């Protein structure tokens with residue numbers, strides 16, 4: 526399945542027993558486009574004790590993430606289309622808490638999904654970003670790399686994002702900074718998804734991303750939420766109005782609500798095919 530081209534292999538652990546010795550290893554194998562299937566990672570759909578279903582997400586390199594926006598919409602589509610939930614609104618457990626999904630259908634099949642992504646995390650040490658002052662947000666912080674000064678705003682949507690605002694999205698240094706900062710930089714002790722944002726108006730922006738654990742992807746749902754939050758923190762956009770985020774794979778609509786402090790994400794979810802994968806050793 527994919528959400529705006531952010532593609533994962535989904536394993537149904539609700540109707541089947543998943544007896545796999547190592548999910549990180551399986552994630553690395555299925556993601557390989559030559560010896561596997563080819564994807565940005567692996568997502569497990571599992572029973573839950575605290576919600577209607579549970580999602581676990583493994584990046585292409587086998588690392589497990591706490592959250593995945595495009596994954597949440599696809600899991601919502603899968604469980605509704607396969608009659609594993611009864612109503613159009615239900616809870617999905619993630620490692621960063623339970624998220625409420627609402628599916629929008631055409632002829633009984635899910636086309637788009639809205640997910641309440643909860644509150645953004647803004648305190649430096651909770652994102653986490655190294656350094657001080659602790660307990661405060663990280664907004665337009667300078668970062669010098671090879672004599673060049675960049676500025677970033679950091680936001681966690683359960684997973685860490687660093688957002689760099691640029692004038693032209695196609696000229697963003699995504700290869701240079703993504704590779705350098707996403708997985709091993711001391712500044713981001715848990716790694717970070719490195720995003721680039723070009724504001725177009727107070728309710729529209731372009732966004733591209735180098736994802737921690739997966740590299741450049743066509744889209745990142747949590748990253749789209751984080752880019753909208755960062756734009757609002759930098760006073761380039763406003764709360765309580767839907768913000769259209771243009772990603773390489775298509776558009777998402779994000780709204781940060783002031784009454785609840787929650788971020789809502791709406792966008793497509795698509796099924797490509799299903800089948801049997803031979804896990805050979």
Ligand SMILES: N[C@@H](CCC[C@H](N)C(=O)O)C(=O)O
Pocket residue numbers: 531582584589590591592593594595596684685718736737738739742744745746747748
């Ligand atoms: N593509 C996802 C995010 C996947 C996890 C991310 N790479 C991380 O390690 O935090 C999304 O749509 O949010």
